[in-house]
Amino acid sequence: SQTIHQWPATLVQPVGSPLSLECTVEGTSNPNLYWYRQAAGRGLQLLFYSVGIGQISSEVPQNLSASRPQDRQFILSSKKLLLSDSGFYLCAWSVQAGTYEQYFGPGTRLTVT
Amino acid sequence: QKEVEQDPGPLSVPEGAIVSLNCTYSNSAFQYFMWYRQYSRKGPELLMYTYSSGNKEDGRFTAQVDKSSKYISLFIRDSQPSDSATYLCAMSRFRSSGAGSYQLTFGKGTKLSVIP
Numbered sequence: 209s210q211t212i213h214q215w216p217a218t219l220v221q222p223v224g225s226p227l228s229l230e231c232t233v234e235g236t237s238n239p240n241l242y243w244y245r246q247a248a249g250r251g252l253q254l255l256f257y258s259v260g261i262g263q264i265s266s267e268v269p270q271n272l273s274a275s276r277p278q279d280r281q282f283i284l285s286s287k288k289l290l291l292s293d294s295g296f297y298l299c300a301w302s303v304q305a306g307t308y309e310q311y312f313g314p315g316t317r318l319t320v321t
Numbered sequence: 322q323k324e325v326e327q328d329p330g331p332l333s334v335p336e337g338a339i340v341s342l343n344c345t346y347s348n349s350a351f352q353y354f355m356w357y358r359q360y361s362r363k364g365p366e367l368l369m370y371t372y373s374s375g376n377k378e379d380g381r382f383t384a385q386v387d388k389s390s391k392y393i394s395l396f397i398r399d400s401q402p403s404d405s406a407t408y409l410c411a412m413s414r415f416r417s418s419g420a421g422s423y424q425l426t427f428g429k430g431t432k433l434s435v436i437p
Contacts, residue, residue: 214364249329251429252365252409298364308353308372308413310425312364 210235214299214313222321227272227286229316231299234280239301241282242310243274246296258282259304294320324348327410327428336437340397344410344428347391351412351426354386356395359407359430368408369395400435407432 211234221227233239243255254267256274264274271290275283282299296317300310327344334340342356353372357365369384371377377384383396393412397404407430414424 249429252427254424257424296362307370308425309355309367309370310411311367312357315362315364317362 210301210311212299212301212311212313214297214316216316217314218317220319220321221289223291224288227284227289227293227318229284229297229299229318231282231284231313232280233301236280236301236303238279238304240304241276242300242302243282243284244298244300244312246298246315247294252298256284289320291320294318324351324426325410325412325428328431329429331432331434333434333436334400336400336402336435338400338435340395340400340404340433340435342395342397342408342410342431342433344393344412345391346393346412346426348414349388349391350414351391352388353413354384354393355411355413355425356382356384357409357411357427359409361406365409402435402437405434 213232215230241258244252245255246252256264256266258264258276261276261279272286296315298315299313302310325344325346355370356368358368359365369379369382371384371386374386374388381398385394409430410428411425
């Protein structure tokens, strides 16, 4: 069965510090991968998605970036965090074709102080 | 007009009640519909999905889609305290840009509390 991991689970970072969140998927090959942010009262916002190694699409302009160095690894980064980057970050995966469901990881709660 | 509208609640019901959760959408291109359950401080968990109009049943849960009215529902029978969570609807259309890339549009979620 497929499993998706995210770490760290919780992170408190000062404004202006860098960020690196990691997501890995087990039990599937060549998945689509997604990064979402969930802020209170604002729902799930798609930040990035990837259909393959090195292929990243950005949905929202911001100071965040994403990379996919391996087939089942997805990384969310920032060089300098803003207060507005606080939120619950979720990684998700889906199969490449045929179905539309996405499966979410446990999430990382980021607080920028 | 937002693409997906979902009443945020909160919705509070007694244990054993039938719960009805709903979403409306404006874009007729949406063809694929999902419901997620999210417990506090956890990631969303896929509960049900359906690709056609009509009803789909899974245990105590029934998903209903009415494409003509652009309206989807999730019914929970014999609700339990463990059903207390936020329920998110999600829907998708195929986007030709990006092979194999299927985007989901989410409602903001309805917070449900089932009182023992």
